[in-house]
Amino acid sequence: MKTEQAGLYTREGAQVPLQGVEVTGELLGGHARVRVRQRYRNDEKRPVEAVYTFPLPSDGTLSAFSMTCAGRRVEGVVKEREEAFRTYDDAITAGHGAALLDQERANVFTAQVGNLLPGEETVVEVEFLQSVTAEEGAVRWMLPTLVAPRYIPGAPSGDRTGHGAMDPTSRVPDADRITPPVGEVHYGLRMDLLVDLGREVVVESPSHAITVNRESGTRMRVGFSRGEVSLDRDLVLSLRSPDSSAVFTPLVTHRKDGADAGTFALTVIPDLLAMASAPPKQEVVFVVDVSGSMAGESLPQAQAALRLCLRHLREGDRFNVIAFESNFRSFKPQPVPFTQRTLEEADRWVAALQADGGTELLRPMQAAVQAAPDGVVVLLTDGQVGNEDEILRAVLAERKTARLYSFGIGTNVSDALLRDMAKQTGGAVEFIHPGERIDDKVVAQFSRALAPRVTELQVSFEGVEGAELAPSELPPMVDGVPWTLLGRYPTPGTGKVTLRGKSGREPFALTVRVDFPAVSDRPAVEKLWAAERIRGWEAAGLTGRRAESMKKRIVELAVAHQIVTRYTSFVVVEERTAERRASGQPETRVVPVNAPAGWDMFGTAKKEEAELDGGMQHVGSVRSRGGVMPPPAARPMPAAGMRPGGPGAASGGAFAPPPPAPMAPAPMASAPMPRPSLARAPASASAPMKDMARSAPAKKRKGGFLSGLFGRDEEAERGISQPALSGPEELAQDEAYSWGDDEAGDVTSAAPAESLYVAEEAPSLAHEGGAGAEALLGRQLANGLWAGTGTGPEPVRQARATALALLELLREGVTSSHPLHGAQVKKAVEALLSLAASITGEPQVAELALGVAWLVAAGPRTRGRIEQAAKPLAGLNGRMGNEVALRQHVDTLAAR
Incomplete structure (x- = not known):
C-alpha cells in the first residue's frame, strides 16, 4: 500500500507548495544562459498562491519566464510593472492560473504563483543571461541560492506591500519585500549544466561536491555528487584552461539578415605593466565587518584576508583599519605609515576582533571615505544590509576619487551593493566562499587596487561605425582586468576600434581590428547590450520630469527586448475553463528559506554541513546564540492581488540579532601577539611552526586552504582524497594561516629564529610540492x-x-x-x-x-x-x- 506524502509545512502550520529548485543551462564561450526551475505542488484541498523570494546574480539579465501546468507550457511577457500586476491580479480573480516575477533589488526577485490547484504540479522557469569573460585563463561563475536575513535600519514607516518578515522602515521602505521568513526547509537544489568553452577546461567547485561527465568534444555536464543539496550557500564553479590562456573570442556580434543594425561586444584584457612606472604612495583604509552575521566561519576568513592585504602595502603607504558592527572602531585615529612596527600592531589588533551586533555599514563607510577621499577603501563583509541605496549615496557623496575594493565573505553574499560601489568608484569586487583558497583572490584584488590604469578613455571607429555604446561613460581600464564595450553597428564591414586615454600623466592608445558581419547568430549579445544601456540609465540619478522621461525610455527598451527591470515585470497567464477554473481568492503561502550556512546566530555554524560531502542538509529550529529566535509577530499579510498602496503607519521593527550569549574568545585574542623576528614570516608569530603543522591540515590542497582555521578538514568532509603533507612543505603552507592552539595550549610561544625557514632555504621549499612561491x-x-x-x-x-x-x-x-x-x-x-x-x-x-x-x-x-x-x-x-x-x-x- 502506497503511503501519502505528509507534505511540507510553514511555521504557522500551512503546507509549503515549493517542492524543489533545479538549475539547468549552458556556460558557453562568451556568455551563460541559465534556467532556474521552481517546482510547486499543492497538497491541500483548495487553491493556493505561492510567494517565493529568491536571488539571482545582480549582473544577470532576465531573458525568459514561463509556467508549465497540466502538461501545457505558457510563455510570459514583459510589461510595465503595474500593468503586469494588474494582468496577474485580474487573472487570479477570474479563476485562471498566473505567475508574476518582480525585481525587488538588482539581485532579489519575487515569484507569485497563483491558483495552484489541489494535487496539481506547476513548474515556473526563470531564464537569465550573463556575460562571461576570462581572467588569467579562468572563469568564475556564481549563483546565489537564498535571500539571507539582513540588517534593516530605520523606524517603521509606510504600508506593507509584501510578505516579508520585516516591516518597511524610513531607511528601507521595501524591507517587507526583501526579507523572506527563515524556517524549516526541506526543498532542495539540483543542477544540470552544460559547459562548452570551445576548448578543454578543468571544472571545480569550492562550494559543493560536483560530478563532471564529459560528452563529445569539449562538452561537459556538471551536477551535484549526491543529486540534491540545500539552498543555504552560493553555488560557485571555477572553470580554468589547463594552459592558463584566455578562452574567449574578444569580439562577439549579432545581426539578423536584413536588420537595420547589428550588436557587438568587444572585450580586451590590457597589459599595462610594461609601460608602468613605480606607483605613487597610496592611502588605504580597510573596513572589516565584525557583526553577528560574520560569526562562525566568516570572521576568521575576513581576518586572514585582511592580514594578507596588509602585507601587500608598500613601505611609506598610509593605512588604517575600521571594524564595524552596530558601532565602529578604528585601529588608529588617523591613517598611519605602513612600517614593520605598524604591521605587527595591526596584526594584533585584527586578531582580537570578535563577531557581535548588527551590520551598521553606513557610518564606518562614511568614515573610511572621509579618511581617504582620494585613496583606496577595502571592504570585507558578508554584505547583508537592507539600506544599500542609502549607503551607496553616502559613499559617492563623501569620496573625491577614492576607489572601493570589496571582499564578499561567506556562503550567502548579497552582491548588489558591493558590485555597485565597485562599478561607480572604479574599483572591483571578489567573493570568497568557505573552503576556498583566498590568497590568490586577495593578491589579485589588491594588485588591482595598486595596478596601472587608464583613465579618461575615449573610443573612435575607423572603417566601421559604432553607435549607442554601453556603458555610455567608459570606465577606467585596469591592467589585466577584462574591459568590455557593447554597442550597435548600422552597417557591416571591417575596420578598427581605437581606445585612447591616459596612463598616469602619459597618453595611451590601443587599436583593435574588428569585423562586423552582415549576419551573425548570437542573440544573447543584443539582450546584454540592452541591459547595460538600462543599467547606465538607472544610475543617472535623475529627478523630477527628467526622471519620468528616463523611466519611460527604460520601460520601452525593456519591453522591446523583454528584460525585467525595477520598472518592468514578467507575467504569464494560463486561461482555464470548466473544472480547472478556481473560484474565490486563493490563500497565500509564503515560502520560507534556509538559515544561511555558517551563521552562528541561526545555530547552523556547528551543524554537520552535508553539502560538503554532497548530501542534503535539513536545517532545524532557527536559533541564535542567545536561544531560539521567535517568529515575527503575527500580522495581517496582503491578500492575493494586494499591491503597493499609499504611505501610512505600520508596526514592526528592524531585523537585528538578539542579545549575544557569552562566547569564547576569538583565535589569538587570549594573549598579545609577540613581535615576530625579521628572520621569520610575520604571520607565524601566533604559534611555533611545528605546532601549526600539527594543529591544522595542510592547506595547499585546492579548496581546503583555510580548513585549519575552522577546526575541521573540509576536503575530508567532501570525500576528496589528498596526499598527506609533512615537513617543510606543510610548514610553508600553514605558517601564514593557522591560528590553532598548540598541544601545550600556549598560543603565543615562539620557536627560536634559527629553527625557522628563511629565504636562503627557499629552493628546498619550492620543489617539495610547489608551495614555494606562496x-x-x-x-x-x-x-x-x-x-x-x-x-x-x-x-x-x-x-x-x-x-x-x-x-x-x-x-x-x-x-x-x-x-x-x-x-x-x-x-x-x-x-x-x-x-x-x-x-x-x-x-x-x-x-x-x-x-x-x-x-x-x-x-x-x-x-x-x-x-x-x-x-x-x-x-x-x-x-x-x-x-x-x-x-x-x-x-x-x-x-x-
Missing part, C-alpha cells in the same frame, strides 16, 4: 625585501636574501608580469634598486641582486633603471641584455 611571498617584509641571516650589514644581508628569493620565484615562473604575484615582485625590485648605492661595497651581492632584478623585471623602463644602477659593476657589463649569460652568472653567484 611561502616566499608570505615572508616578504613591509619594505619589500626578505630578511637575511649571517653576518654583515643589514642592507647586504637583505639584498642577498631578496635576490635568492626572487631567483627562486623566477624558477617558478613568477616575474613582474605574473598576473597574481607581479605586484609583489615589482615591489621587491624597487626595494633592491633603492639599496643599490649602499651595497656596491659588496660587488658579488650587488651583482647578484641587480642581475636577478633585471631578469624578473618585465618592463623596459625598469630594466633601464637597473642597467643604470649596475654601470659601476664590472661583472654585469656586457651581460645585461643577454638573458642566458646573465642567468648563468647569477646562478654562479647564488651558489657561493
Whole structure:
C-alpha cells in the first residue's frame, strides 16, 4: 500500500507548495544562459498562491519566464510593472492560473504563483543571461541560492506591500519585500549544466561536491555528487584552461539578415605593466565587518584576508583599519605609515576582533571615505544590509576619487551593493566562499587596487561605425582586468576600434581590428547590450520630469527586448475553463528559506554541513546564540492581488540579532601577539611552526586552504582524497594561516629564529610540492625585501636574501608580469634598486641582486633603471641584455 506524502509545512502550520529548485543551462564561450526551475505542488484541498523570494546574480539579465501546468507550457511577457500586476491580479480573480516575477533589488526577485490547484504540479522557469569573460585563463561563475536575513535600519514607516518578515522602515521602505521568513526547509537544489568553452577546461567547485561527465568534444555536464543539496550557500564553479590562456573570442556580434543594425561586444584584457612606472604612495583604509552575521566561519576568513592585504602595502603607504558592527572602531585615529612596527600592531589588533551586533555599514563607510577621499577603501563583509541605496549615496557623496575594493565573505553574499560601489568608484569586487583558497583572490584584488590604469578613455571607429555604446561613460581600464564595450553597428564591414586615454600623466592608445558581419547568430549579445544601456540609465540619478522621461525610455527598451527591470515585470497567464477554473481568492503561502550556512546566530555554524560531502542538509529550529529566535509577530499579510498602496503607519521593527550569549574568545585574542623576528614570516608569530603543522591540515590542497582555521578538514568532509603533507612543505603552507592552539595550549610561544625557514632555504621549499612561491611571498617584509641571516650589514644581508628569493620565484615562473604575484615582485625590485648605492661595497651581492632584478623585471623602463644602477659593476657589463649569460652568472653567484 502506497503511503501519502505528509507534505511540507510553514511555521504557522500551512503546507509549503515549493517542492524543489533545479538549475539547468549552458556556460558557453562568451556568455551563460541559465534556467532556474521552481517546482510547486499543492497538497491541500483548495487553491493556493505561492510567494517565493529568491536571488539571482545582480549582473544577470532576465531573458525568459514561463509556467508549465497540466502538461501545457505558457510563455510570459514583459510589461510595465503595474500593468503586469494588474494582468496577474485580474487573472487570479477570474479563476485562471498566473505567475508574476518582480525585481525587488538588482539581485532579489519575487515569484507569485497563483491558483495552484489541489494535487496539481506547476513548474515556473526563470531564464537569465550573463556575460562571461576570462581572467588569467579562468572563469568564475556564481549563483546565489537564498535571500539571507539582513540588517534593516530605520523606524517603521509606510504600508506593507509584501510578505516579508520585516516591516518597511524610513531607511528601507521595501524591507517587507526583501526579507523572506527563515524556517524549516526541506526543498532542495539540483543542477544540470552544460559547459562548452570551445576548448578543454578543468571544472571545480569550492562550494559543493560536483560530478563532471564529459560528452563529445569539449562538452561537459556538471551536477551535484549526491543529486540534491540545500539552498543555504552560493553555488560557485571555477572553470580554468589547463594552459592558463584566455578562452574567449574578444569580439562577439549579432545581426539578423536584413536588420537595420547589428550588436557587438568587444572585450580586451590590457597589459599595462610594461609601460608602468613605480606607483605613487597610496592611502588605504580597510573596513572589516565584525557583526553577528560574520560569526562562525566568516570572521576568521575576513581576518586572514585582511592580514594578507596588509602585507601587500608598500613601505611609506598610509593605512588604517575600521571594524564595524552596530558601532565602529578604528585601529588608529588617523591613517598611519605602513612600517614593520605598524604591521605587527595591526596584526594584533585584527586578531582580537570578535563577531557581535548588527551590520551598521553606513557610518564606518562614511568614515573610511572621509579618511581617504582620494585613496583606496577595502571592504570585507558578508554584505547583508537592507539600506544599500542609502549607503551607496553616502559613499559617492563623501569620496573625491577614492576607489572601493570589496571582499564578499561567506556562503550567502548579497552582491548588489558591493558590485555597485565597485562599478561607480572604479574599483572591483571578489567573493570568497568557505573552503576556498583566498590568497590568490586577495593578491589579485589588491594588485588591482595598486595596478596601472587608464583613465579618461575615449573610443573612435575607423572603417566601421559604432553607435549607442554601453556603458555610455567608459570606465577606467585596469591592467589585466577584462574591459568590455557593447554597442550597435548600422552597417557591416571591417575596420578598427581605437581606445585612447591616459596612463598616469602619459597618453595611451590601443587599436583593435574588428569585423562586423552582415549576419551573425548570437542573440544573447543584443539582450546584454540592452541591459547595460538600462543599467547606465538607472544610475543617472535623475529627478523630477527628467526622471519620468528616463523611466519611460527604460520601460520601452525593456519591453522591446523583454528584460525585467525595477520598472518592468514578467507575467504569464494560463486561461482555464470548466473544472480547472478556481473560484474565490486563493490563500497565500509564503515560502520560507534556509538559515544561511555558517551563521552562528541561526545555530547552523556547528551543524554537520552535508553539502560538503554532497548530501542534503535539513536545517532545524532557527536559533541564535542567545536561544531560539521567535517568529515575527503575527500580522495581517496582503491578500492575493494586494499591491503597493499609499504611505501610512505600520508596526514592526528592524531585523537585528538578539542579545549575544557569552562566547569564547576569538583565535589569538587570549594573549598579545609577540613581535615576530625579521628572520621569520610575520604571520607565524601566533604559534611555533611545528605546532601549526600539527594543529591544522595542510592547506595547499585546492579548496581546503583555510580548513585549519575552522577546526575541521573540509576536503575530508567532501570525500576528496589528498596526499598527506609533512615537513617543510606543510610548514610553508600553514605558517601564514593557522591560528590553532598548540598541544601545550600556549598560543603565543615562539620557536627560536634559527629553527625557522628563511629565504636562503627557499629552493628546498619550492620543489617539495610547489608551495614555494606562496611561502616566499608570505615572508616578504613591509619594505619589500626578505630578511637575511649571517653576518654583515643589514642592507647586504637583505639584498642577498631578496635576490635568492626572487631567483627562486623566477624558477617558478613568477616575474613582474605574473598576473597574481607581479605586484609583489615589482615591489621587491624597487626595494633592491633603492639599496643599490649602499651595497656596491659588496660587488658579488650587488651583482647578484641587480642581475636577478633585471631578469624578473618585465618592463623596459625598469630594466633601464637597473642597467643604470649596475654601470659601476664590472661583472654585469656586457651581460645585461643577454638573458642566458646573465642567468648563468647569477646562478654562479647564488651558489657561493
